[in-house]
Amino acid sequence: MKLLFICSNNFKTVSGGGSQCTNRNYLSLCEILGNDKVDVIQLDTPLEKNLNSILSRFGNYTKGYNAGLTKKVITTILEESSKYNYIFMDSSFYGILCKYLKKNNYKGQIICFFHNVEHKMYLQEVRANPLKFWRSIIIYYNEKNAVKFSDQVIVLSERDLMDLGQIYKKSPQFKTHVIPISFKYSYPAGDIDLHEQSKLPPVFLFVGSEWFANIHGITWFVEEVLDHVDIKLQIAGGASNVLKKKLINSKIEYLGFVPDLSLNIIEADFILAPIFKGGGMKVKICEALMYGKNIIGTKEAFMGYDLDLDKTGAECNNKSEFINIINECSSSKKQKFNMYNRNRFLETYSFASTLEKFKSVFERSETPASNVYTKI
Incomplete structure (x- = not known):
């Protein structure tokens, strides 16, 4: 054949x-x-x-x-x-x-x-x-x-x-x-500290291209949520290059295009996915599962995934939900590695x-x- x-x-x-x-x-x-x-x-x-x-x-x-x-x-x-x-x-x-x-x-x-x-x-x-x-x-x-x-x-x-x-x-x-x-490629869980705790204030990482749904989502988050929460926000990918001159905030670190994001993802305390538009499945969610990261995202961000979102992280779909959940994450240290997410990746979303x-x-x-x- x-x-x-x-x-x-x-x-x-x-x-x-x-x-x-x-x-x-x-x-x-x-x-x-x-x-x-x-x-x-x-x-x-x-x-x-x-x-x-x-x-x-x-x-x-x-x-x-x-x-x-x-x-x-x-x-x-x-x-x-x-x-x-x-x-x-x-x-x-x-x-x-x-x-x-x-x-x-x-x-x-x-x-x-x-x-x-x-x-x-x-x-x-x-x-x-x-x-x-x-x-x-x-x-x-x-x-x-x-x-x-x-x-x-x-x-x-x-x-x-x-x-x-x-x-x-x-x-x-x-x-x-x-x-x-x-x-x-499946990141080996044995190579990281399974008991490491999140930092205070925690680092939230957003990864996205300049695709319109990414720009819309992270812009909304910065304008509506960021000033009401105590976090450090990292933005990586094409979206970073598009927004760094438009959205200026001392809480934001623009990483630009990073050829290998593995270390940034591992070091982040949470993965952020405020996506309200689009279709298909969001690849950034699969990648976060692979690294065993806790994920805070919208219904659209998790679309197509078979997950218990209470174990994965949290689903937020409006300003107040994002603020409440993120303030909860910022109030005390959390375990950075999410074994449930890692196992769901191996079971369903691995090659x-x-x-x-x-x-x-x-x-x-x-x-x-x-x-x-x-x-x-």
């Missing part, structure tokens, strides 16, 4: 939530099929700031091409598709490619991985910036085709599965899998646990690859 893995995120290195998930997907497929049986096409998405590049990108959008797809790329994939029993789309942005493959009589299995229900999530961003509405149409068109023409679809959570059904009215032959986010779910994707008998190619 051979598989073609199509992505735009970096599949080898992890630089954010999306690439973490792409990397996990790629490594899982290699583990199941073998490294030599998985070929990769990583699409180029950066937009160069020149007129030709902008016009080319706009021209692709008018054809429904998204996230690095072009006519040339699609033609190449169609020509090569007969070599592969499976084509794995690491994004629902590539629905138009699913359509072309089926229309050109590709006989293998098309598997599409939904990082989010992108149309639903993008509409949240459109509410803040209505000028982006035109792109939501392209995203809807691609996701609709991904649902219609994929043989199997993988989502991160039951919520995403429900949203797909409501938005795109999936057909009866549609086969779906729910495979939550997971991490390849080994989700690998078993990926194997179910390949339980169908092998289908022959197509030998038919038609120009688009």
